[in-house]
Amino acid sequence: MKNLIWSCFFQLFSALFLAVCVSAQAPTGVATSLSSGRDPVYSPADPKEATPHRPDGQPDLDGVWTIRTTANNDGGGNLPSVIEKDGSVAAFLPSRKGGLYSAEIDLAIVSKGDRNKPMYKPEYWAKVRELELHSLKTDPQYKCLPYGVPRMGEPQQIIQQTNQLVFLYSGYPSLSNAYRVIPLNRPHDAGQLEEETYKGDSVGHWEGDTLVVDTIGFNDETWLTAKLGYFHSTDLHVVERFTRRGNKMEYQVTVDDPKVLLQPWVWEPRTMALNPDPNAKLPEDYPCSERDVDDTDVR
């Protein structure tokens, strides 16, 4: 039950995070008289900061990493919520005119208005729109399917060894404490590629201080992001780049799928922040089936 409450908070927090992430992706070149809401919340890693290294010489990526927060942008993952004595939950949601209503529809508009869209081939435009229109039924997350790569995004914890890294995930039902093992400096596993999985087959290597993770061998059952209908084929190829500067880490993703996309899709960079608490650990996710609710309840 505790996990369920935590996850509710996480979803509220995620909604807030989504709003700011998406609004941070301002249309490039738009006159400054229009407000994108970007400046107050976007705080990338400082490129002047040094990259800590491990005794084996590799950049040190080990630790619990959090998504950036909106409240104070310290990456601490503080949830701006409290439980009142009467059981009400106060959450600092992005309400414009007051009330949940404007927060909710504003989030929808902002999410759909993300300027950084994958360029699908024309024959797939109608499919994207149809999937988005009916995302409550078509989004794999509502079937409790795994997010898969790249939708699962940046890991919340990295366990590093000389020859491999382990990525741990937490927070969403469809993540369900997911993990990825990233072997270093070896070719893709032919057997794994044949299986065509949600997470694909990942291999990593270092380019200077940047960890480059190359993933192929996917099935076509996941989406690239939430709700917007961005499907992919089994030709999906994802390249993730992790560059640590000080206690922040830049996370960059390039998505290519020549079967359905006109050109590679480059995500807006995200900034991860190291949790300074030496005892920090990821919470256990509750099973996805437990989150299922009657859809009519939210219509």
Added chain:
Amino acid sequence: MSTLQLVLTAALTLMLPSVGAAQQSSTKETQQGAIVLGPSAPGNTLADRKTVIPTTEELIKRGPKVAVNIAAEEMGMVRLPQRVTTALNTLEFQASGTMAEMGADGKWSDYRVSKLIFGMDFVIPACRMEMELVGSGTRKQHEIRVAAGKQAWDEEKPGIDGKPMPDTAAVERERLIWLTPQGATWAAMLAGDKAVLSNEGGRLTISFSIDDEPVKVLLNAQLQPERIEMQAHSSTYGNTVFVATYMGYKDFEGYLVPFPTKMTYKAGGRTILDLDVKSQISNPYVIFPRPSTMRSEAAAKPR
């Protein structure tokens, strides 16, 4: 329903915005701006939240930037507490009606428009107008006219088999963007302090220029564009005044984006488009890749 269920429902509602617009959640707001979800929260429906629209004189006193921003909010173009004004940046509507067009020989042709889908992107700017036209005694013709940045082309199917058109066509086509209610509002926001406000019979008008072409937007009492005039030099019509009039605003999707159900465009006093709007989509997936046959334009220059 338990508190936990309420919380979960509210949380999930936030994550499912496409259907949540109709959901009337039980909420209240604290003095700090937090939203309280739970059994003690009073109802908060759309009807509960009546917006108080300042008078025309009050708007004029507050200056063009503020007044336009308030009008833009009424048009669904201001979002989140940080008042993001770029969130609603693409729009599409579907309509039917009639169209009249002057050919290169100066003769007018009248059409029945059995279907028109107009998708637009305010940032690039770009538009795609897909039409099924029936002329007098002619077969149904299907046309897709596209413009993005400074370039224009026609397509056989959306995004497919693009054939270049003269650059002047881009100007003509993109003018239609700025004649739409949200397009004119976007342009007025870009004009900022250069916009001029006036009071016409108690209604607010906003005057500004787009590429040196004067535009005047007359708003109705809900601050929705009712009439948009643009003095333009058209390659088709010469120096002329385009006038768009709008009626019957409706929130088609429940996203608080009012859009007219009836629109009429005139050029030099002659009606060139008379449309009944069937549907409207806010921020649809519309993209405008240039045909491979066309010269590349490194980046469409935004306005």
